[in-house]
Amino acid sequence: MRHSFTLQYILLVIAQMLLCNYFRFTPYLTLSILPVLVLCIPTKVGTIPGMFIAFATGLAVDFLAEGVVGINTFALVPVALMRRGVIRLLFGEELLVRGENFSIRKFGLLKVVFAIFLVHTVFLVLYIWADGAWLRPFSFNLWRYVLSAVTGILLSLAVADILTPENRR
Secondary structure: OOOOOOHHHHHHHHHHHHHHHOOOOOOOOOOOOOOHHHHHHOOOOOOHHHHHHHHHHHHHHHHHHHHOOOOOHHHHHHHHHHHHHHHHHHHHHHHHHHHOOOOOOHOHHHHHHHHHHHHHHHHHHHHHOOOOHHHHOOOHHHHHHHHHHHHHHHHHHHHHHHOOHHHHH
């Protein structure tokens, strides 16, 4: 079967909507795979088109699942802005020049986890801030960030494995 990034991306956005609607365990946990979805957009896609994809993705999740219009969009567009910079920093300029995609097999688990950590951190800091961080104690926000980052990174590793077909060669 041919690898279809677009179909997998759409199905994973729907999975994110299901996460938003049905998996609210605690206010300390915000489960999101959106940052890794944006990170895994093929490197052939430039920054501006990537930002439009992130905007549309965030808006779709906001309207159809989250309930707070604009919160995912606000947190996701900066992730798309920094996507190529993170790839360049961790995986090298050559990857972007060749239009290849990163994978755990090519670059190792540590680099991929660090890339996911960077995009999740930007996403979560903005998301938590937009979700009323100034109304809650700092300790609450810190715990929310830590729990959300750890679970999000673990979940994102599985998503990155799905979206990078080079892992199966």
